[in-house]
Amino acid sequence: MPKVTINGRELEVPAGTNLIEAAETADQEIPHYCYHPGLSVAGNCRMCLVEIKALSEKQSNPLPKLQIGCNTIVQDGMVVESDNERVRDARRSVLEFLLINHPIDCPICDQAGECKLQEYYMDYGRYGSRFALDDKVQKRKVIPVGPAIMLDQERCILCTRCVRFLDEVTETHELTITERGDHSELSLATGASVDNAYSANIVDICPVGALTNRDFRFQARVWYLDSADSVCAGCATGCNIEVHSRRGSIYRLKPRANADVNGYWMCDAGRFTHEDNDAKGRLQTSLIREGGRFIDVEYTVAVRRAAAGLKTAGSVGIVAGAGAALEEAFLAAKIQDLLGGGPRIVSSPAISEVADDGRLVSTDRFPNRRGLKALGYEEATVLGSSVDALLVLRADPAGDDEAWTERLEALHSAVVVSDRVSDTTGFADQVLAIGSHFECDGAFVNRDGRVQRFQAAVPAPGTAVAGWEALAALLAALGGPAYDGHSDVLDSLLADLRDDSLISASATGG
Amino acid sequence: MSEKVLLRFEDISADLTDISQYVADGGYQATRKAICEWSPDDLVAEVKDSGLRGRGGAGFPTGLKWSFVPKDSGKPIYLLCNADESEPGTFKDRVIIERDPHQLLEGIIIASYAIGCHDAFIYIRGEFADGYDIVCKAVADARREGYVGEKLFGTDYSLNVHVHRGAGAYICGEETGLIESLEGKRAYPRIKPPFPAVQGLFGCPTIVNNVETLACVKHVVAKGAAWFKSIGPEGGPGPKLFCLSGHVRKPGVYEAPMGIGLRSLINDYAGGMLEGRTLKAVIPGGSSVPVLRAEETDIAMDFDSVVAAGSMLGSAGVIVMDDSTCMVHALRALSHFYHHESCGQCTPCREGTGWLEHIVSRVDDGEATEDDLARLDSVAGGMLGNTICVLADAAAMPVQSFLSKFRDEFAAHVRDGGCALKGSGNVSGKVPGRAVA
Numbered sequence: 009m010p011k012v013t014i015n016g017r018e019l020e021v022p023a024g025t026n027l028i029e030a031a032e033t034a035d036q037e038i039p040h041y042c043y044h045p046g047l048s049v050a051g052n053c054r055m056c057l058v059e060i061k062a063l064s065e066k067q068s069n070p071l072p073k074l075q076i077g078c079n080t081i082v083q084d085g086m087v088v089e090s091d092n093e094r095v096r097d098a099r100r101s102v103l104e105f106l107l108i109n110h111p112i113d114c115p116i117c118d119q120a121g122e123c124k125l126q127e128y129y130m131d132y133g134r135y136g137s138r139f140a141l142d143d144k145v146q147k148r149k150v151i152p153v154g155p156a157i158m159l160d161q162e163r164c165i166l167c168t169r170c171v172r173f174l175d176e177v178t179e180t181h182e183l184t185i186t187e188r189g190d191h192s193e194l195s196l197a198t199g200a201s202v203d204n205a206y207s208a209n210i211v212d213i214c215p216v217g218a219l220t221n222r223d224f225r226f227q228a229r230v231w232y233l234d235s236a237d238s239v240c241a242g243c244a245t246g247c248n249i250e251v252h253s254r255r256g257s258i259y260r261l262k263p264r265a266n267a268d269v270n271g272y273w274m275c276d277a278g279r280f281t282h283e284d285n286d287a288k289g290r291l292q293t294s295l296i297r298e299g300g301r302f303i304d305v306e307y308t309v310a311v312r313r314a315a316a317g318l319k320t321a322g323s324v325g326i327v328a329g330a331g332a333a334l335e336e337a338f339l340a341a342k343i344q345d346l347l348g349g350g351p352r353i354v355s356s357p358a359i360s361e362v363a364d365d366g367r368l369v370s371t372d373r374f375p376n377r378r379g380l381k382a383l384g385y386e387e388a389t390v391l392g393s394s395v396d397a398l399l400v401l402r403a404d405p406a407g408d409d410e411a412w413t414e415r416l417e418a419l420h421s422a423v424v425v426s427d428r429v430s431d432t433t434g435f436a437d438q439v440l441a442i443g444s445h446f447e448c449d450g451a452f453v454n455r456d457g458r459v460q461r462f463q464a465a466v467p468a469p470g471t472a473v474a475g476w477e478a479l480a481a482l483l484a485a486l487g488g489p490a491y492d493g494h495s496d497v498l499d500s501l502l503a504d505l506r507d508d509s510l511i512s513a514s515a516t517g518g
Numbered sequence: 519m520s521e522k523v524l525l526r527f528e529d530i531s532a533d534l535t536d537i538s539q540y541v542a543d544g545g546y547q548a549t550r551k552a553i554c555e556w557s558p559d560d561l562v563a564e565v566k567d568s569g570l571r572g573r574g575g576a577g578f579p580t581g582l583k584w585s586f587v588p589k590d591s592g593k594p595i596y597l598l599c600n601a602d603e604s605e606p607g608t609f610k611d612r613v614i615i616e617r618d619p620h621q622l623l624e625g626i627i628i629a630s631y632a633i634g635c636h637d638a639f640i641y642i643r644g645e646f647a648d649g650y651d652i653v654c655k656a657v658a659d660a661r662r663e664g665y666v667g668e669k670l671f672g673t674d675y676s677l678n679v680h681v682h683r684g685a686g687a688y689i690c691g692e693e694t695g696l697i698e699s700l701e702g703k704r705a706y707p708r709i710k711p712p713f714p715a716v717q718g719l720f721g722c723p724t725i726v727n728n729v730e731t732l733a734c735v736k737h738v739v740a741k742g743a744a745w746f747k748s749i750g751p752e753g754g755p756g757p758k759l760f761c762l763s764g765h766v767r768k769p770g771v772y773e774a775p776m777g778i779g780l781r782s783l784i785n786d787y788a789g790g791m792l793e794g795r796t797l798k799a800v801i802p803g804g805s806s807v808p809v810l811r812a813e814e815t816d817i818a819m820d821f822d823s824v825v826a827a828g829s830m831l832g833s834a835g836v837i838v839m840d841d842s843t844c845m846v847h848a849l850r851a852l853s854h855f856y857h858h859e860s861c862g863q864c865t866p867c868r869e870g871t872g873w874l875e876h877i878v879s880r881v882d883d884g885e886a887t888e889d890d891l892a893r894l895d896s897v898a899g900g901m902l903g904n905t906i907c908v909l910a911d912a913a914a915m916p917v918q919s920f921l922s923k924f925r926d927e928f929a930a931h932v933r934d935g936g937c938a939l940k941g942s943g944n945v946s947g948k949v950p951g952r953a954v955a
Contacts, residue, residue, distance in 0.1 A: 052706075052863045052864050054904055055865075073904075098900070098904055101900030102865050102866060105865045105869035105873075105900065106869065108869055109869060138893055140880075143872070143873070143876040165865070166868065189859070189861070189862045189868055189871060189872065190857070190871070191862070
């Protein structure tokens with residue numbers, strides 16, 4: 009591997025690494041706007057200019073001009089200075105050029121707080137305007153360019169990240185640069201609208217406030233948002249995400265880079281899965297059936313009643329949705345084993361109206377089918393006739409298929425563990441109210457067999473608890489082993505899993 | 519004055535745009551000789567040996583450029599003739615195209631053969647409406663006569679020549695901008711490396727040569743490298759076209775040996791200064807290069823001598839300015855041009871060219887402050903050398919050189935609130951409007 013010296017520090021990096029990435033391995037930032045590791049090199053912003061003191065072992069003479077770090081591939085013996093006065097001077101110039109025609113409407117800009125113009129200005133600002141206000145080029149603001157996205161041409165620094173994303177990743181080509189010089193504008197191609205399945209990624213990669221999410225505009229100041237690392241539950245791909253929330257409400261989902269799963273991106277369908285998290289129909293509290301009516305109870309009461317019901321059953325079956333977390337499915341299986349075993353089925357359909365797109369969208373709209381299968385769950389829509397008790401986990405068999413109605417009515421005991429009211433909850437003897445996947449710690453196994461952990465981002469509503477917590481309590485109430493918190497559950501289930509095709513949780517960083 | 523080569527049409531009565539007259543005058547003999555008697559390697563060696571340096575502006579050795587084409591890439595090799603002549607003060611290629619197009623075509627055929635190209639493109643400036651028709655006719659005539667097409671002169675060598683008309687942007691003359699434009703894209707210059715010789719048009723090895731350069735190639739073959747080398751200085755010999763414009767009696771294109779004196783060009787070729795005027799300044803190589811004061815003009819016009827004098831030969835567009843010229847106003851015209859023509863790809867050029875024009879305009883209008891002058895120099899400095907192509911340099915260098923060489927005049931504009939020369943016969947009297955969207 010080539011050795012490069014950056015600011016006096018020798019680094020060994022893989023061949024083909026550029027200077028921005030090389031510096032990053034040593035926690036040194038070379039400022040940049042147009043460069044993005046998931047896109048081709050454009051080299052237009054000129055912010056990453058560095059001084060090459062020696063090109064390589066063989067050519068040890070300094071280069072006369074500053075070079076852009078994004079397009080400079082390390083060579084053995086290369087010596088680089090990315091923070092000397094000449095470089096800092098060039099950056100000050102570039103940043104000043106970027107800002108002279110920028111509206112500087114930071115107080116009303118959604119990007120404020122996560123804007124690279126603001127960020128770099130701290131280090132490379134001139135702190136004194138030299139530009140006559142009358143000279144500013146004015147452009148159009150508030151241009152809807154797609155169902156999810158608003159464009160402000162004035163704020164745009166023309167880095168072309170969005171254009172390259174739409175050219176290279178989605179290959180849909182909706183945006184382009186029109187006009188030239190300081191009248192250059194980011195524009196929609198004639199007749200186009202940015203409404204492809206990945207459109208909102210261009211908002212993420214916009215380094216400034218030119219592209220904003222229409223649903224997030226003016227909703228929150230980003231510095232008040234909390235962030236939790238999570239995994240998208242929108243389909244079997246399991247894109248790594250961050251969940252941004254404030255005071256218990258989720259404001260937005262952002263992709264989290266994972267080269268093995270989603271690169272830097274996520275699809276729009278997944279991005280907006282948080283929208284019904286606060287919606288009506290969420291279970292606020294656990295319920296028990298009392299004289300033909302449901303009454304609200306503490307979950308411990310519901311757990312006690314459920315244990316009593318299941319204990320007296322002949323054979324307990326499990327119907328689980330493929331959105332159940334690994335921990336939940338594991339604990340349900342333990343409960344069943346304790347009661348003498350029985351059939352476990354995954355009721356969610358594996359194929360949907362959405363087609364696999366060869367990128368990130370999976371036809372399986374559920375995040376954990378592989379996980380459930382690894383735990384012995386089988387894909388089926390019916391249960392054997394010997395079953396007289398049912399544990400329904402994040403599934404709605406009655407809603408999926410009316411044929412279930414009769415079966416559910418005839419049961420000795422039906423315990424439904426769910427985060428929302430459904431057709432099936434109507435047939436339950438006890439309903440254990442649990443949080444959605446945004447509200448629980450847990451893990452999914454994605455379509456490639458990768459075990460990926462996610463964190464609770466917001467608290468569950470009302471008195472609902474985490475799924476693993478409710479089921480651990482039920483297991484304990486039945487006389488099973490007691491677990492010491494979520495990691496204890498996860499550790500023992502990972503130790504239990506005997507599926508060599510799975511890729512371990514530690515390998516994902518998820 | 520010696521025998522003209524590039525401007526031979528001036529010395530004879532034949533119409534060289536007519537292929538039969540061109541052939542009757544000895545035309546296409548050089549091409550025949552090159553293809554029938556020489557190997558491509560011999561040709562590259564001969565052009566290298568001639569010392570021919572590119573006439574488009576940069577002065578890169580032509581034979582050396584050709585030798586960068588990889589021999590075993592397995593891809594097609596392209597020759598692009600850069601006929602997008604648009605540098606202010608430069609109009610030499612146009613004369614070749616309009617008056618002696620077959621001379622150019624011979625150069626294209628020979629160069630194509632030398633580099634192993636079977637599809638050559640002539641990218642001609644959009645505004646050259648007549649030139650486009652003339653060059654199209656020349657190609658069609660040459661094809662009909664068998665100088666272009668399949669199995670030339672009975673050999674196995676075949677060549678197609680395509681003519682592509684630009685749409686009117688200066689940046690398309692930058693060789694990688696030209697390639698992008700030819701590919702049907704915005705003419706955003708590419709980051710180099712890779713250089714076009716390795717990865718050019720459609721990702722294939724590509725040589726981009728200027729019109730005059732290719733015309734010279736024909737004469738290197740016709741008369742030999744030794745003859746070419748005997749003209750002018752060793753470091754960049756050959757016959758050369760100079761474009762004289764501005765306050766001279768006979769503005770126009772003149773052929774002279776490389777290394778001719780700048781004063782001689784002005785006085786002997788272009789008839790001297792206009793009646794009663796004295797020389798004030800010269801931009802020797804097209805609008806992009808640093809200006810020279812009158813007392814700096816006693817120089818030889820070849821690549822190295824002009825660099826030694828602090829400017830560049832560039833495209834040999836010699837813009838002559840007399841004592842009636844307001845240097846601030848002249849700079850304003852240049853700054854307006856670069857503002858208008860910046861492609862907008864790189865931040866410093868996109869934003870800086872407009873800023874420069876605004877400040878220069880304020881100085882010209884007598885509305886500037888002393889701070890503005892320092893700002894001009896600093897803004898230009900922030901652009902210089904910091905962009906993908908040299909358009910930013912071309913915009914910044916005149917600003918810095920005008921400012922340093924005519925500082926008093928700029929300062930006077932600030933102090934007096936305007937120009938002392940206004941209304942005194944200032945030739946560039948038309949004030950360019952501020953660029954609009």
